[in-house]
Amino acid sequence: xxxxxxxxxxxxxxxxxxxxxxxxxxxxxxxxxxxxxxxxxxxxxxxxxxxxxxxxxxxxxxxxxxxxxxxxxxxxxxxxxxxxxxxxxxxxxxxxxxxxxxxxxxxxxxxxxxxxxxxxxxxxxxxxxxxxxxxxxxxxxxxxxxxxxxxxxxxxxxxxxxxxxxxxxxxxxxxxxx
Amino acid sequence: xxxxxxxxxxxxxxxxxxxxxxxxxxxxxxxxxxxxxxxxxxxxxxxxxxxxxxxxxxxxxxxxxxxxxxxxxxxxxxxxxxxxxxxxxxxxxxxxxxxxxxxxxxxxxxxxxxxxxxxxxxxxxxxxxxxxxxxxxxxxxxxxxxxxxxxxxxxxxxxxxxxxxxxxxxxxxxxxxxxxxxxxxxxxxxxxxxxxxxxxxxxxxxxxxxxxxxxxxxxxxxxxxxxxxxxxxxxxxxxxxxxxxxxxxxxxxxxxxxxxxxxxxxxxxxxxxxxxxxxxxxxxxxxxxxxxxxxxxxxxxxxxxxxxxxxxxxxxxxxxxxxxxxxxxxxxxxxxxxxxxxxxxxxxxxxxxxxxxxxxxxxx
Numbered sequence: 094x095x096x097x098x099x100x101x102x103x104x105x106x107x108x109x110x111x112x113x114x115x116x117x118x119x120x121x122x123x124x125x126x127x128x129x130x131x132x133x134x135x136x137x138x139x140x141x142x143x144x145x146x147x148x149x150x151x152x153x154x155x156x157x158x159x160x161x162x163x164x165x166x167x168x169x170x171x172x173x174x175x176x177x178x179x180x181x182x183x184x185x186x187x188x189x190x191x192x193x194x195x196x197x198x199x200x201x202x203x204x205x206x207x208x209x210x211x212x213x214x215x216x217x218x219x220x221x222x223x224x225x226x227x228x229x230x231x232x233x234x235x236x237x238x239x240x241x242x243x244x245x246x247x248x249x250x251x252x253x254x255x256x257x258x259x260x261x262x263x264x265x266x267x268x269x270x271x
Numbered sequence: 272x273x274x275x276x277x278x279x280x281x282x283x284x285x286x287x288x289x290x291x292x293x294x295x296x297x298x299x300x301x302x303x304x305x306x307x308x309x310x311x312x313x314x315x316x317x318x319x320x321x322x323x324x325x326x327x328x329x330x331x332x333x334x335x336x337x338x339x340x341x342x343x344x345x346x347x348x349x350x351x352x353x354x355x356x357x358x359x360x361x362x363x364x365x366x367x368x369x370x371x372x373x374x375x376x377x378x379x380x381x382x383x384x385x386x387x388x389x390x391x392x393x394x395x396x397x398x399x400x401x402x403x404x405x406x407x408x409x410x411x412x413x414x415x416x417x418x419x420x421x422x423x424x425x426x427x428x429x430x431x432x433x434x435x436x437x438x439x440x441x442x443x444x445x446x447x448x449x450x451x452x453x454x455x456x457x458x459x460x461x462x463x464x465x466x467x468x469x470x471x472x473x474x475x476x477x478x479x480x481x482x483x484x485x486x487x488x489x490x491x492x493x494x495x496x497x498x499x500x501x502x503x504x505x506x507x508x509x510x511x512x513x514x515x516x517x518x519x520x521x522x523x524x525x526x527x528x529x530x531x532x533x534x535x536x537x538x539x540x541x542x543x544x545x546x547x548x549x550x551x552x553x554x555x556x557x558x559x560x561x562x563x564x565x566x567x568x569x570x571x572x573x574x575x576x577x578x579x580x581x582x583x584x585x586x587x588x589x590x591x592x593x594x595x596x597x598x599x600x601x602x603x604x605x606x607x608x609x610x611x612x613x614x615x616x617x618x619x620x621x622x623x624x625x626x627x628x629x630x631x632x633x634x635x
Contacts, residue, residue, distance in 0.1 A: 196415055220362070220363055221362060221363075222361070222362040230535075230561065232558050232559070232560060232561050233558050234558065235558065235560070235561070236454075236481055236485055237439075237440075237452070237481075237485050237486065237487060237488035238391070238393065238395060238413075238439050238440070238488045239417070239437065239438055239439035239440055239451070239452050239453060239454050239488060240437075240454035240481050240485065241413060241415060241417070241439075246393060246395075246488075246535075247391075247393065247413060247415070248392055248393065249415070251414065251415050254363075255358065255362065255363040255364070255366075256366060257358060257362040257363065
């Protein structure tokens with residue numbers, strides 16, 4: 094019983110403190126002051142993309158070229174499997190009702206738009222029978238199954254409820270400026 | 272008119288009598304005949320068909336799971352062994368991995384041993400290895416770390432799972448030992464005790480670089496050990512003596528400038544008593560290791576000489592040479608040409624066999 098009372102009084106204290114601080118601000122600041130500060134915030138938000146940090150974020154958006162439903166698409170340099178872009182998903186999304194595997198193999202692909210090498214993660218979409226459309230098998234820097242982190246041969250439906258294989262997506266993890 | 276009527280009546284009475292004299296046929300089921308020369312198994316995605324390469328006849332079929340890596344056999348017990356993986360509802364539901372034991376006469380399952388649901392579900396021959404004692408079966412796991420499940424196929428029990436980080440492709444040596452290829456450029460020898468538990472583990476020196484020129488995950492058994500080949504075409508003969516791993520001096524496939532070995536299934540095989548290598552080759556450079564061969568090269572492992580280049584009409588999917596007095600070279604392709612049977616010594620094409628979906632062959 095005592096505990097309930099203590100909790101109630103704690104809530105009351107918080108409410109009261111908030112009310113008092115709001116009243117205090119209202120007494121000190123005019124409405125015009127509030128509007129001027131709001132205007133500064135809006136102007137600042139507009140200027141934010143011009144700052145260096147913001148520019149570096151903008152550059153990290155990957156520029157795409159080509160058709161993701163074809164094996165020649167630049168992201169697929171170490172791909173092996175059915176392209177999810179042909180199976181109801183996209184190059185980075187799984188088809189409806191499938192489960193994306195959190196574990197993947199990796200490759201390094203050069204984007205022809207900016208000439209940069211990107212670290213790619215190839216994740217299998219799992220839990221349905223094989224899509225079997227747009228089969229794609231490329232082997233740039235591919236390694237044998239005993240070195241499976243770089244092996245496109247392996248089915249990577251691990252860490253999911255149903256480990257049957259449906260199709261594969263390709264996600265950019267980062268880029269190399271070497 | 273009367274004559275015609277009599278004749279018609281006579282025929283209607285005679286015909287049923289003639290039919291009645293023919294005994295109706297009874298359906299029957301064959302059993303497997305005694306093994307013949309040059310039989311082989313053609314494993315597909317969900318089964319294994321047994322053929323006679325000398326006649327082209329199909330003799331029977333094993334039904335296997337879609338995920339079975341390979342199938343093998345042990346003659347003294349007249350049994351086949353396959354690692355299998357099933358989902359309760361086809362592609363979803365409870366997963367069950369197991370080793371299934373098939374009898375010889377009916378090619379039917381007669382026993383099964385449940386194993387951990389970690390089986391590497393890839394058609395790699397080295398993912399299934401019956402050790403030379405005929406008792407311990409090594410099933411490769413990927414979860415995604417590498418390990419192996421040891422099954423005692425004689426007593427029909429799962430022994431245990433051995434962690435083998437970074438190492439795969441299991442190659443039986445000695446009586447109850449096996450070698451593996453490791454990503455750090457070494458070989459690993461695992462020696463089991465009588466019960467199938469790990470007794471000893473040995474690592475070789477580094478002899479290749481997985482980044483610069485990796486050893487393939489497809490290997491061929493030789494008279495004394497195993498033959499390994501790198502993506503660029505360097506050959507290594509490896510063997511063991513007790514707990515010592517012997518790695519021969521590497522040598523290049525002769526006269527192979529601009530050519531490389533490769534394929535996506537088992538693309539090399541050795542005729543053991545004559546030390547002849549049959550290997551699928553293609554024209555190409557770095558990272559073309561999964562390209563199917565346009566030619567099969569025959570190389571003498573004793574003299575390191577290239578003996579023959581066999582041009583193929585269709586790229587080679589997989590191949591094997593039978594270990595017989597009169598050996599056959601069996602070549603699989605995915606085109607319309609079917610599975611081709613050559614005399615392995617004269618290289619004469621003898622026949623083509625329809626073996627649907629053949630992805631890997633096993634000598635019988």
